[in-house]
Amino acid sequence: MNNFEISFNWIAVQSSKNIPYSFPQPITKYLRQQYNWPAIYRWSIKRSDKTLIYIGETERLDRRLNHYLKPGPSQKTNQRLRELFDKELISGASIGLDVLSFESFVINGREYSSEKLWEKEVRCFLENLLITQLPTEIEKLNRLISVQEKIVHRAAKLIRPDLSQQQRAVIISSFMKQAKAAKEESAIRKQSGIEKSN
Numbered sequence: 001m002n003n004f005e006i007s008f009n010w011i012a013v014q015s016s017k018n019i020p021y022s023f024p025q026p027i028t029k030y031l032r033q034q035y036n037w038p039a040i041y042r043w044s045i046k047r048s049d050k051t052l053i054y055i056g057e058t059e060r061l062d063r064r065l066n067h068y069l070k071p072g073p074s075q076k077t078n079q080r081l082r083e084l085f086d087k088e089l090i091s092g093a094s095i096g097l098d099v100l101s102f103e104s105f106v107i108n109g110r111e112y113s114s115e116k117l118w119e120k121e122v123r124c125f126l127e128n129l130l131i132t133q134l135p136t137e138i139e140k141l142n143r144l145i146s147v148q149e150k151i152v153h154r155a156a157k158l159i160r161p162d163l164s165q166q167q168r169a170v171i172i173s174s175f176m177k178q179a180k181a182a183k184e185e186s187a188i189r190k191q192s193g194i195e196k197s198n
Helices: 029-034 061-069 076-090 114-118 120-132 147-159 165-197
Strands: 008-012 014-016 039-046 051-058 094-102 105-107 110-112
Touching: 014 029, 029 061, 039 061, 039 076, 039 120, 051 061, 051 120, 061 076, 076 094, 094 120, 110 120, 114 120
Parallel strands: none
Antiparallel strands: 008 094, 039 051, 039 094, 105 110
16 A cells, blocks of 8 residues: 655634734735635634634635625525634634645646646645545534535526525435435345346
8 A cells, every 4th residue: 555645734824914813803905915816724613622623725715715704695605604603702712714835746647736726626636635634533614515416406506596595405305315225226236136147
């Protein structure tokens, strides 16, 4: 088995020079100038007893931060995290924001570097890789959604834009159950065919 390691660390986002950003501080001119580029970012909610982490990717960090401060009606993840952040702040938690810094590396001839973060697939790869690297004692706030579920959700939105979010969720749930059942039935038939051939 090959051992593959990536050298990386997390650097605190600064609202002004040498002053770390703390949610829900407004976006400063300094922050907007320093962080208007693609990034892998990390929210850290620090309680007295444990830490909660959310890792995300964005084409522009300053703009993404604004979406957390003022979530739009269709931005479900931003709404969910903003609601959680507000509850944690009331409970006395502190919320910090970091950005990923890493050394360039190559996998099967493809380079991964900070310059390549303009490519969404590179950002998504790093985002998911880092989620899997979180220690087990850290509570992850990321909700992992299958590719199939994302495709079905987009299809339902395109086919029936008149439906509410809740109505689409019912359709998606039903479709995913049917797809799962069909997959399980296919696996049983395949296994049965293997056994018969033996």
